Amino acid sequence: MKCMMDCADQARKPFFYDVTLRDGNQALPKPWNNAQKKDVYLQLLKLGVQGAEVGFPASSEMDFESCKELAQLTAKMAEEGDEVAQKIVVAGLARCVPSDIQRCWEAVQYAPNPRIHTFLATSPLSMEHVLHMTPEQVKAKAVECVKLAKSLVGDRGTVEFSCEHFGDCLENMDFVIEVLKAVVEAGATTLNLPNTVERYRPMLYISQIKQVYDALPKNVTISVHCHNDLGMATAATVESFFVGATQMEVALNGLGERCGNTNFYEVAVGLHNSGVDTGLHLERIYETAILISQWSGINIYNRAPLIGAEAIVHRSGIHQDGASKTKDMKKGAYRPIDYSIIGRNQNDSLSFTSQSGRTAVYEIITKFGYKMSLAEAAELQPILKACSEKEGELSAERVLDVFREQRVNVNGRLVFNNIEVVPDENRFVFHFKKDKEPIIKSITAEGPIEAGLMLMREIGMPVELVKYRQVVVPEKDSMWAGRGLSRIVLKANGKEVEGRGVSSDTLKANMRALFGGVNLLYR
Numbered sequence: 001m002k003c004m005m006d007c008a009d010q011a012r013k014p015f016f017y018d019v020t021l022r023d024g025n026q027a028l029p030k031p032w033n034n035a036q037k038k039d040v041y042l043q044l045l046k047l048g049v050q051g052a053e054v055g056f057p058a059s060s061e062m063d064f065e066s067c068k069e070l071a072q073l074t075a076k077m078a079e080e081g082d083e084v085a086q087k088i089v090v091a092g093l094a095r096c097v098p099s100d101i102q103r104c105w106e107a108v109q110y111a112p113n114p115r116i117h118t119f120l121a122t123s124p125l126s127m128e129h130v131l132h133m134t135p136e137q138v139k140a141k142a143v144e145c146v147k148l149a150k151s152l153v154g155d156r157g158t159v160e161f162s163c164e165h166f167g168d169c170l171e172n173m174d175f176v177i178e179v180l181k182a183v184v185e186a187g188a189t190t191l192n193l194p195n196t197v198e199r200y201r202p203m204l205y206i207s208q209i210k211q212v213y214d215a216l217p218k219n220v221t222i223s224v225h226c227h228n229d230l231g232m233a234t235a236a237t238v239e240s241f242f243v244g245a246t247q248m249e250v251a252l253n254g255l256g257e258r259c260g261n262t263n264f265y266e267v268a269v270g271l272h273n274s275g276v277d278t279g280l281h282l283e284r285i286y287e288t289a290i291l292i293s294q295w296s297g298i299n300i301y302n303r304a305p306l307i308g309a310e311a312i313v314h315r316s317g318i319h320q321d322g323a324s325k326t327k328d329m330k331k332g333a334y335r336p337i338d339y340s341i342i343g344r345n346q347n348d349s350l351s352f353t354s355q356s357g358r359t360a361v362y363e364i365i366t367k368f369g370y371k372m373s374l375a376e377a378a379e380l381q382p383i384l385k386a387c388s389e390k391e392g393e394l395s396a397e398r399v400l401d402v403f404r405e406q407r408v409n410v411n412g413r414l415v416f417n418n419i420e421v422v423p424d425e426n427r428f429v430f431h432f433k434k435d436k437e438p439i440i441k442s443i444t445a446e447g448p449i450e451a452g453l454m455l456m457r458e459i460g461m462p463v464e465l466v467k468y469r470q471v472v473v474p475e476k477d478s479m480w481a482g483r484g485l486s487r488i489v490l491k492a493n494g495k496e497v498e499g500r501g502v503s504s505d506t507l508k509a510n511m512r513a514l515f516g517g518v519n520l521l522y523r
Contacts, residue, residue, distance in 0.1 A: 014241055014248050015247045016050050016248050017051035017053065018051065018052045018251065018264060019053045020040060020253075020264075020292070021055055023261055024256050025255075026257070027260075029297070034065060037066050037070065038066075038070065038073065041054065041070050043252075043288050045077075045082070045084045045085060046284050047280055048284075049084075050087065051088060053093060054067050054071070054092060054108070056094075057108070058097075058100040068106070068107040070111075072110045078112045088112075090111035090113065091116070092115075094118045095119065096145040097145070104117075104149075109152075109157075113157065116160070117162065117192070118145050118149055118161055118162070119161065119163075119192070120163070121138070121163070122165065123169050125168055126164065126165045142186075143182050143186045146161055149187070149188075160188065160189075160190035161183045161192065162192035162193075162194055163192070164194060166193040167196060176212070177215045180215075181215070184220055189219075189220060189221060190247060191212065192223040193208065193212060193222065193224055193225075193245075194224070194226070195224070196227060198227050198229035199230070202232050202235045206239050209240045210244060213244030222240075223245065223246070223247030224237050224247070224248065226249075227256060228259040228261065228262065228263075229258060231259070234266040236262075237250070237267050238274070251264060252264050253300065263305070265307060265342065268280055272341070282341050283343040286307060286342045286344040289306075305336075306337075306339075306342060312344070312348055313351055314349070315350075315360075315393075319334045320357060323350065323359075324350070327348055332348065335347060335348060351396070352388060353392075354388040354389045358374055358380075361377040361403075367476070369474020369476045372498075384402055407500055407516075409500070410499070410500075410517075412519030412523060413519060414433065414519055416430075417432055419431070428442070428445065428448055428452075429443075430443065430452075430455055441455060441458070443458075449465065449514070453465060461518050462492065466490060467487075468487070470485070470510070471485050473502055480502050484504065484509040486502075486510045486514075487500055488510070488513040490518065492521045492522070495521060497517050501514070
């Protein structure tokens, strides 16, 4: 534990090195063109990334031009005072092939902080069956190419070396460390240890990272680059920081070969939640995720951590109750963060299913701007549950429909039709039905509410007025927005209810609320 804490001391900050434009782009069904890559790069700058691998210059003329243009753009922005552009490392990837390395330098040399990132496999499987080289040949080649890269970057740039398939090097770690020491001697200052294919539990990989960290000089930056073949790339990356890795190689939206690369957002928030200063503009995450999805044509998985549509949704009654009780707190009962941290403007979304309780009803209706009690929500819950058992998950609008049917302009034993006012006589003429029988009744009173209460006594359905208020239907209720909404709390036989009436005529809204409340009390 002591070593883990020492490795992650507060003075050391993660270095976010994004590979979306290289590893992510090469895995797209339709790779981005140069103009599209520029849009992605500018979004990376907005996020405040410390490093970006902008392409593989030797792979094609288009990729070379793109890398060159982005390096030149960075230089221009830096000259104009952009602080992120002044500091960001702009890297290109190159195989351990002299022509690749030369081509890479020709592209990235214009950036204020250029980097050549070269790689060679060091796993027994790859050396024998892919490279067809002996370990001695691999070491010699790695040193030769790092020396060439260093001679090109000089003091202006840096060299990163990757042991491709490092995760497969469990059996030959002594050889790998020997190679890494040699390439550091040759000029590499960043050593990338990729889990090129995720095969095992994260702790095996993390133990390899720690071995390298302990064996290499502490002025060397240890980097991790994890693929998500088993779904544990984020865990492996985050935990690697706590055993000495500093450079986090990540991709926006988790783009990358096969199951993708380590997801930028998950690593950033995972470290942030652990008290680590990422140095990033985390509030740009959600907008970035949406843009990358649009630009790549790859939809965001509904349940993707942090950015998925379902990430903020609670359906079970227990979860909904906890979410409601902690909705105004930074730390929610059933959410990992206050989502405003990543620029998402909603923390908790409650939908209604047959598993939902009164809290879901309460939260959904009140978000439309209506006032209601938990007791009312509890009465509506079994009605909505029956609907959900037939229809499946109910949308917020469907829940609102049921609320309207059951709690606004409610008909029952009484059906209000009309009210006539005779001002000179303080007389009110009610047209209504009671138990399906049409009735016209005239009441003399000081006002319509008083007349309505007197009417209820005369027809044998007496109620006591507890509270009365007239407002406007909330704007979020698109069907009735702007109409008058009367809320009348009535009491009878020890029970209290709220009657609600809606109409563009405020007098009729009052009467509908009164009649509706009486219907709820005398069912």
